[in-house]
Amino acid sequence: MRLISFLSAVLVFGTAAAQTITSPDQHLTIAFQTVTPATASPGQSLTGLPPSPQGQLVYRVTFHGKELVESSALRLELRDQPALGTAVRIVNVSTSSIDETYRLPHGKTSTARDHCQALRLDLEETAPPARKFIVEARAYNDAVAFRYVIPAQPGLSEYVLTREATEFRIAKDPITYALVLPNYRSMYESEFLKLPASAFSNQGGVKSSSLIGLPLLMEVPGVAWAAITEADMRGNAAMYLENPSGSWAGHYFESRLAPQVEDPAVAVRSTLPHNSPWRIILVGTEPGRLIESTVITNLNPPPAISDISWIHPGKASWDWWNGSQGRDGKPAFTTETMKYYVDFSAHSGFPYMLVDAGWSSLDNITRINGRVDVPELVNYAAPKNVRIWIWLHYRGVVKQMEEAFAIYEKWGVAGMKIDFIERDDQAGIDFYYKVAECAARHHLMVDFHGSTKPTGMERTWPNVMGYEAVLGMEQSKAGARDNPDSHVTLPFTRMLTGLMDYTPGGFENATKADFVPRGLAPMVMGTRAHHLAMYAVYDAPVQMVADSPAAYRDQPSFEFIRSVPASWDESKVLAGLPGEFIVMSRRHGNEWFLGAMTNWTQREVEIPLSFLPSGSFTAEIYADAADSATSPKNISIRKQGVDRAKTLKLSMAPGGGYAARLAPAKP
Incomplete structure (x- = not known):
């Protein structure tokens, strides 16, 4: 089903009034306007931007009435031309709404809803050659997104982008979970570091910078959990982030596009018209809400097959x-x-x-x-x-x-x-x-x-x-980077962007003290239940079963791997914090699967089963045994009757977990 309704189309000449759209639930807002240095918001630096009658195009984001992203500049730097976006006026505004459902053949849900308010800004420079461009934006209940559209026009014969300088000025110094990468030619296989945003501009008391890969997860205290990423990449280069402030007080990010390998001075070369990827800020009151979002697939074109x-x-x-x-x-x-x-x-x-x-x-x-x-x-x-x-x-x-x-x-x-x-x-x-x-x-x-x-x-x-x-289980063959601390960070970070081939299934479970990296019959850190739970937590439509056939022979816990699907009709995050623990439930047909993992901290979590439909279910449970902290291969397997009025108590050893299959009870 698709419904698009145009709400208004207004001509706006010579005004800096904010143009705003709000999510369908009215909690999340993104606004655009032009500002000059004289009209910039308090604390906002427009250093380096030329004064102009209409000024710099900026956006800001609020969530539940609180500022999440302060006024942040939008500009494109083109070869042999002035930056686009620094001296512009809004000449036309139109808004619309989208409400569409579509099918996904695999992944975390089989049916997704694309429901948002949309905005289109037509912009024109205030001085010759009066180049034109468009900003399209959308406000979802769990994200805002925008992109640049450069139409064919007399002032531009070719689109040669040297730099995109989109800013993300976070309202506070957020705690980030950042994927720091060495350069633009990596494989994104590293840890997500938990640090304040200001740590990426001033290390050792001196100006410094780090290249950060997407997604970037942030906790903005008292405001929201948020993550920056992108979608619909065709014809473009990937976006990275950098904190360019060089200051111990700087806590904003600016986009950096992967330069062309053959011509590093250029990021994107294209004929016109040209669309940039969607720049996305996922937003939620809890980090689990970001995992459930389908905004990234919403913002991609329908199937070409x-x-x-x-x-x-x-x-x-x-x-x-x-x-x-x-x-x-x-x-x-x-x-x-x-x-x-x-x-x-x-x-x-x-x-x-x-x-x-x-x-x-x-x-x-x-x-x-x-x-x-x-x-x-x-x-x-x-x-x-x-x-x-x-x-x-x-x-x-x-x-x-x-x-x-x-x-x-x-x-x-x-x-x-x-x-x-x-x-x-x-x-x-x-x-x-x-x-x-x-x-x-x-x-x-x-x-x-x-x-x-x-x-x-x-x-x-x-x-x-x-x-x-992803920093996957293959790392266990060489060192200690693949461990329960990382396992419970990945769902809230790397998995936000989609399908994640981590390659689970290690059955040579070891404690932190006993773990030894080796290439043949590798060990893995974490209990047997912890590694079973990965099959219900990690998204991978072609999911590996990585250990040798002999490792699974005569192992009763292998039955969970045999029965768990590789794709889902519905997914819910029930509890969790990045780097600490996660509890997820997923539905396939009329069965639900539960997966829970903790870091090296022993943990007990009570989970209401209210996500179940009415009726009686049989839960086949694979839990840490009483001695799993010292004998991580040991596992407790049991069955019990449950329904949506009941609560499960999950007791997890250090590096432990919990996996369950909940099937309708047979009459």
């Missing part, structure tokens, strides 16, 4: 993480070993098996290297109702995309895990879209690794089933 009958979420066995252990427990990257994993998938009811790196060369992704014969494996798996995913290197895909994807379709491959992309400049973003489109023509699903963060393109291209861009 008419027939999605071949796109299926599901779990996959995987050889790489555990060291390609074969039937004898020894590592062997061979066709016979991969058949062992196919047999494991078939026995477990998993629809997929993933063959990782090594079956082809990095540069030639159509030539089988002799160790693993992919067509033979596909033919072996087909009668067992298992389909094969294959690993590819970015370098080979760039060289052979059309040729290789056609061959994989002929072989009968289900999908591709494309790794080591390591770029999200304009050409890098273009690569993601080219892969999605080409793969769709050949009925291939895609999982991006060594990648940028998601931005909602899975709505447009539903064959995109995952992104890595």
Whole structure:
């Protein structure tokens, strides 16, 4: 269903009055106006902006009547031209409302609602060449968003953006959970650091700066939880953030776009008209509300694929993480070993098996290297109702995309895990879209690794089933970075942007004191229940089951992994704080699954089951045992009757967890 109603269209000449839209629930407001240095709000610095009759375009955001974002500048710096947005007037304003529901074939919900108030500002410079541009904005109950639109016009023959200087002036010095990255060529695989925003401008008492990847989660005390991210990236470069103040009192951020690898002086080069990505500020009274939001997919175009009958979420066995252990427990990257994993998938009811790196060369992704014969494996798996995913290197895909994807379709491959992309400049973003489109023509699903963060393109291209861009369980093979503190931060940070291929399933559970990193049969920190809960917490439509088949043999707790879905009809965050703990419930059909994890702090949480519909349910519970703090593989499994009037008491050991399957009781 789609409803768009135009509420007003007003011509506004020579005025600096604020143009405002408010969310449907009336709690969240975004306003735009032009200001001069003389009319700037108290405390706002417009240093470096030229005075003008109409002035600088700014926006501000309030939540429940409290200021969340102070007046913040909007401007674009174009090559060989003055900045656009510093001396403008609003010449036309129109508002509208959107109320649309749409289907998602996989992810945290099967039905999403796009419900907002919308605003369009037509702007013109106050001096020749009087260039024009548009700002489109939307106010949702859980977010505000805006983007720049540059129309074709006499004053601009080509759009060459050198810098976007969008400001995010947070009303207080917020506590941030920030992904600090070394440069624009990373894989987003690092911790989210809990620091005040001012820490990123003045380290060691001197002016300094840090490059921050999205999303950026913030707690603005007494106002809201908020996060900055982006959506609908086609034709653009990824946005990063920097605190440019250099001051111990500075607590604002400014956008930084990934520069073109081939021409670092340019961020975006395009013909006109051109749309920037949507700049999004997610907002909620609690951090869990941000996880539930569908704003990022709302702001992407509808599906470009008419027939999605071949796109299926599901779990996959995987050889790489555990060291390609074969039937004898020894590592062997061979066709016979991969058949062992196919047999494991078939026995477990998993629809997929993933063959990782090594079956082809990095540069030639159509030539089988002799160790693993992919067509033979596909033919072996087909009668067992298992389909094969294959690993590819970015370098080979760039060289052979059309040729290789056609061959994989002929072989009968289900999908591709494309790794080591390591770029999200304009050409890098273009690569993601080219892969999605080409793969769709050949009925291939895609999982991006060594990648940028998601931005909602899975709505447009539903064959995109995952992104890595996370400090995942693979880190356990090398060090201690993958741990319960990180596990309970990721849902509130990285997972805000969407699909997250963390690759769970480690069954060699260890305490912090006993953990030793190793490549073969790796250990994982956290209890068995903690790692089961990841399957109900982390969003991954193709969810890995990463340990060796032998690790799950004769383990009663493996039944939860067998039964838990990889995609959901509904998701709710019941409790939690980033870095502390999380409790989530998710619905698939008429069953609910509960997942809870804590950091290294032992914790008891009482969870009302009011999210359940009426009727009686049987809860199959996988909880920490009495001795899980010292013997983390031990787990308590039990069944009990529950209904929506009851409360579950979750007792979690240090690094512990809780997982449950709640099914309607049989008559």
